Amino acid sequence: MFDIDLWREIFQSINMNRTRSLLSGFTVAFAILLFTILFGIANGLQNTFAEAFVDDANNSISIRSGRTTKAHKGLQAGRRIQFKNEDFNYIKEDFDDKVEFITARIYKNFQASFKGEQNRYNIRAVHPDHQFLEKTKIKEGRYINQNDLNNKTKSVVIGRLVEEDLFLKTRALGKYLNLGGIQFKVIGVFTDDGGDNEERQIYMPVTTAQYLYGNNDYIDQINLTYNPEMDYDQALAFSTLLTKKLKNRFSVARSDQRAVRVRNMAEGTKAISQMTVGLTFIILVIGFGTLIAGIVGVSNIMIFIVKERTKEIGIRKALGASPRSIVSIILIESILITAIAGYFGLLLGVGVLEWVGPNLKEYFIKDPGVSNGLVIGATLTLIIAGAIAGYLPAKKASRIKPIVALRND
Amino acid sequence: MLKIHQLHKSYAIGDSSLHVLKGIDLNVEEGEMVAIMGSSGSGKSTLLNIIGMLDEADSGEYILDELPIKNLTEKKAAVYRNKFLGFIFQSFNLINYKTALENVALPLYYQGLKRKERQEKALFHLGKVGLADWAKHLPKELSGGQKQRVAIARALAANPKLLLADEPTGALDTKTSYDIMAFIQQLNDEGKTILMVTHEEDIANMCKRIVRLRDGVIMEDKKVNQVRAEQYV
Numbered sequence: 001m002f003d004i005d006l007w008r009e010i011f012q013s014i015n016m017n018r019t020r021s022l023l024s025g026f027t028v029a030f031a032i033l034l035f036t037i038l039f040g041i042a043n044g045l046q047n048t049f050a051e052a053f054v055d056d057a058n059n060s061i062s063i064r065s066g067r068t069t070k071a072h073k074g075l076q077a078g079r080r081i082q083f084k085n086e087d088f089n090y091i092k093e094d095f096d097d098k099v100e101f102i103t104a105r106i107y108k109n110f111q112a113s114f115k116g117e118q119n120r121y122n123i124r125a126v127h128p129d130h131q132f133l134e135k136t137k138i139k140e141g142r143y144i145n146q147n148d149l150n151n152k153t154k155s156v157v158i159g160r161l162v163e164e165d166l167f168l169k170t171r172a173l174g175k176y177l178n179l180g181g182i183q184f185k186v187i188g189v190f191t192d193d194g195g196d197n198e199e200r201q202i203y204m205p206v207t208t209a210q211y212l213y214g215n216n217d218y219i220d221q222i223n224l225t226y227n228p229e230m231d232y233d234q235a236l237a238f239s240t241l242l243t244k245k246l247k248n249r250f251s252v253a254r255s256d257q258r259a260v261r262v263r264n265m266a267e268g269t270k271a272i273s274q275m276t277v278g279l280t281f282i283i284l285v286i287g288f289g290t291l292i293a294g295i296v297g298v299s300n301i302m303i304f305i306v307k308e309r310t311k312e313i314g315i316r317k318a319l320g321a322s323p324r325s326i327v328s329i330i331l332i333e334s335i336l337i338t339a340i341a342g343y344f345g346l347l348l349g350v351g352v353l354e355w356v357g358p359n360l361k362e363y364f365i366k367d368p369g370v371s372n373g374l375v376i377g378a379t380l381t382l383i384i385a386g387a388i389a390g391y392l393p394a395k396k397a398s399r400i401k402p403i404v405a406l407r408n409d
Numbered sequence: 410m411l412k413i414h415q416l417h418k419s420y421a422i423g424d425s426s427l428h429v430l431k432g433i434d435l436n437v438e439e440g441e442m443v444a445i446m447g448s449s450g451s452g453k454s455t456l457l458n459i460i461g462m463l464d465e466a467d468s469g470e471y472i473l474d475e476l477p478i479k480n481l482t483e484k485k486a487a488v489y490r491n492k493f494l495g496f497i498f499q500s501f502n503l504i505n506y507k508t509a510l511e512n513v514a515l516p517l518y519y520q521g522l523k524r525k526e527r528q529e530k531a532l533f534h535l536g537k538v539g540l541a542d543w544a545k546h547l548p549k550e551l552s553g554g555q556k557q558r559v560a561i562a563r564a565l566a567a568n569p570k571l572l573l574a575d576e577p578t579g580a581l582d583t584k585t586s587y588d589i590m591a592f593i594q595q596l597n598d599e600g601k602t603i604l605m606v607t608h609e610e611d612i613a614n615m616c617k618r619i620v621r622l623r624d625g626v627i628m629e630d631k632k633v634n635q636v637r638a639e640q641y642v
Binding site: 005013 | 464
């Protein structure tokens with residue numbers, strides 16, 4: 001039941017003893033302030049890490065080839081391994097259930113020109129899946145599709161900065177770009193979070209590149225993402241198996257590190273996620289430590305308050321206050337002070353983060369902040385904390401004997 | 410209205426125990442005004458505390474208005490104190506951050522009365538002790554006599570059967586003491602039963618009966634001719 005008189009009593013008591021209320025509130029406010037700032041900074045660090053690895057899908061595996069370093073099965077060292085379409089198809093079909101997206105890559109580099117403007121760009125000839133592997137975002141038009149592959153169309157998807165460099169202020173979509181002497185139609189413009197370098201790439205269908213430049217079926221690199229349902233160990237087992245099969249396929253010695261190179265991003269991802277977990281854990285430990293220090297502070301002050309108010313509590317009891325009403329007064333006062341002070345500290349902390357947050361980017365802290373969930377959680381924690389801080393003193397107060405409290409001294 | 414039979418009480422002091430009350434027998438009728446006298450350590454305050462349900466006897470009978478007071482829980486003791494007893498203390502024991510009116514209204518709050526009703530009743534009793542104009546003042550703004558009047562108004566507010574006063578004039582000068590005593594006599598004239606602990610002969614002689622305690626037993630219990638306090642005011 002909401003007892004307005006009880007609240008009136010409590011507010012009167014807080015109001016009449018401002019210094020002591022402020023003092024106990026300060027500890028909590030400070031604890032929450034520190035907690036919020038620490039948590040915000042941890043979030044900022046995590047954001048920085050997350051951003052550093054957003055460029056590519058983090059379940060990706062890349063496969064490259066080189067020259068053999070060891071003689072094997074009667075073949076000499078120094079032999080060049082060349083991937084072809086059949087190798088791409090082999091992986092795609094044999095590991096169908098383990099592969100999510102897969103693309104081949106052929107690297108080229110050409111002088112590109114449009115009207116008076118020209119520049120050299122890296123070109124990647126790819127499959128449509130490449131868009132998802134590289135997390136390419138289409139700004140205008142579309143990405144390369146299966147139809148382009150089938151018809152070997154002379155179409156390209158260019159990066160935002162290529163459009164800026166060559167087409168100046170005009171739109172590139174639908175216009176023709178001269179790439180190493182051949183006209184390509186711009187079918188799309190993309191953006192990429194991976195930085196300026198990624199946005200100066202040009203994509204074309206893998207079949208077109210094979211047809212135009214040598215009329216072969218060579219591939220420079222194969223990129224794929226494994227099924228995201230696979231866990232870290234399964235992913236590692238998969239790349240190990242893939243390495244073994246490919247080495248067999250090209251008659252490469254198992255110990256040869258250069259001929260077939262399979263790189264699994266999972267290894268790096270795991271290190272990062274472990275670091276993030278570690279960081280969160282440290283922050284939580286420090287944060288809760290501060291919070292507990294705050295609670296102990298309030299509890300201390302509440303004990304002092306009870307001692308200071310012993311006489312008053314004795315008077316109240318002599319006048320007919322039940323033990324329960326004494327507990328309520330002390331407990332609710334404690335909760336109220338904790339909650340208000342804590343909330344104040346929280347607001348202050350969020351304010352500080354908002355204020356200094358944008359200046360911290362050079363210290364690897366990006367968008368520090370706390371989520372709504374944390375704010376609600378912290379508020380609840382505060383109320384519980386207030387109850388814990390107030391409980392023992394309140395219990396002690398309710399046991400005060402009026403005769404002891406009223407003794408003339 | 411108050412019957413006490415063979416009341417014993419000891420306090421543990423370290424390993425030994427101090428026998429403070431050694432079999433007290435006392436009957437007080439309605440409308441009496443009794444002074445309990447004795448030197449310090451005679452057990453007079455302990456007796457008053459037991460009567461006031463602030464302390465419990467080790468053995469013996471205590472019947473207040475036909476209600477045996479025994480094995481009280483804290484909660485029940487609180488209810489009885491609130492309903493039956495009004496306390497007046499030597500050091501007034503007002504709550505220092507509450508106004509005179511709020512102090513008087515406090516026992517009514519614990520009776521569960523509505524705010525408006527509390528204020529009205531409290532103001533009525535403040536008026537009775539002549540301090541209606543001081544209702545909004547804090548205790549620190551009042552003189553000693555005024556504080557004790559507020560305390561008396563508070564003791565009366567819950568309309569108790571028995572008023573218990575522990576050295577009510579102990580902290581006051583003679584003139585103010587007589588002033589307060591005149592007022593307490595007036596309450597007694599109106600029919601309130603009053604029990605008072607004091608060690609001052611002149612104050613005790615303003616009661617109708619004097620009970621003298623020594624070393625935990627009643628030495629003397631006699632009716633006296635009441636000295637009216639008005640004549641000194």
